[in-house]
Amino acid sequence: MIFFICNCSGKFAGRYNPAVNPIPAVLVTGASSAAKASFVRALLAARPVNERWALLDNDGDNLARDRADPQLPVATTGGCACCTGQVALRTGLVQLIRQSRPQRLIIAASGAADPVALERVLRDEHLARALQVTHRLCVATPEQLSGCPPPARERWQQQLRAADFVVATNDAAAQALGAMLATFGIVDKRAIRAADALLALIPPPTVAGATAA
Numbered sequence: 004m005i006f007f008i009c010n011c012s013g014k015f016a017g018r019y020n021p022a023v024n025p026i027p028a029v030l031v032t033g034a035s036s037a038a039k040a041s042f043v044r045a046l047l048a049a050r051p052v053n054e055r056w057a058l059l060d061n062d063g064d065n066l067a068r069d070r071a072d073p074q075l076p077v078a079t080t081g082g083c084a085c086c087t088g089q090v091a092l093r094t095g096l097v098q099l100i101r102q103s104r105p106q107r108l109i110i111a112a113s114g115a116a117d118p119v120a121l122e123r124v125l126r127d128e129h130l131a132r133a134l135q136v137t138h139r140l141c142v143a144t145p146e147q148l149s150g151c152p153p154p155a156r157e158r159w160q161q162q163l164r165a166a167d168f169v170v171a172t173n174d175a176a177a178q179a180l181g182a183m184l185a186t187f188g189i190v191d192k193r194a195i196r197a198a199d200a201l202l203a204l205i206p207p208p209t210v211a212g213a214t215a216a
Contacts, residue, residue: 025135026100026108029204030121032162033142033170034114034155036062042142042170042197043111047075049205050107057105059095061113076103089124096125100133108134115158118165138204141166143194145179160187168203169194 029046033039039062050056050072057076078099080091100108112121118139125136141162151159163169163184171177171194180194195203 025133026105027137028108028110028125028134029138029140030110030112030125030136031140031142032112032114032116032118032121032166033140034151034159034162035142035144035147036114038144038147038172039111039114039142041172042140042200043109045197046109046201046204047072049201051205055103055106056109057099057103057107058109058111059092059099060111061092061095061116062111076105089120092124093127093130096130096134116162117158118162122165139165139167140170140200141168142170142197143180144172145176145183148180148183160189163187163189163192166192168192168200170197170200171195172197 031039031043031046043058047056047058058078060077060079061081063079076099078095080095096108096110099105110125122136124130125134141159143159143163148156148159169180169184169192171180173196177194177196184190184192184194
């Protein structure tokens, strides 16, 4: 099921009150749309069978079209989440939560998103009561980061600094990204493999239980 979002009020109404149990949300950023989409697909594929998840795709409609589970509720929003697309993002999140009532929400942000402005949207007076961002991940590749022009590299560094984890595709990429983080003066972050990031988000007992089911 895919919800295409119109520009309407970004407020919760009716009987549904998500503030009683804020929904844990995973925020995924990164300038490489391909690497980010690959990680989000792997994350969605690891969903425990007894949990209701939903996806907000602010980075194009590929995730919505190519997702493995056609029943996964998805909202797609256009525009930069930190400027012209703020209203659409806020409205998309509110409608997605109201209509699907997920137990976990995955937010795939645009590669151009300013993490500070993005957090400002997520801390909106209505959204802050409905969801709680529990993990902030930046999916990165050494090739794209080293090849970025200065303006794009600065934005990506902002995303790296705002992340709890920097996610790499494999061991070699994680080591290369770790060295790059040090050159950028980002010493409080480490790069981890995508497989390790999945384990951090979904602990082994949960994964094992879902597999057994």
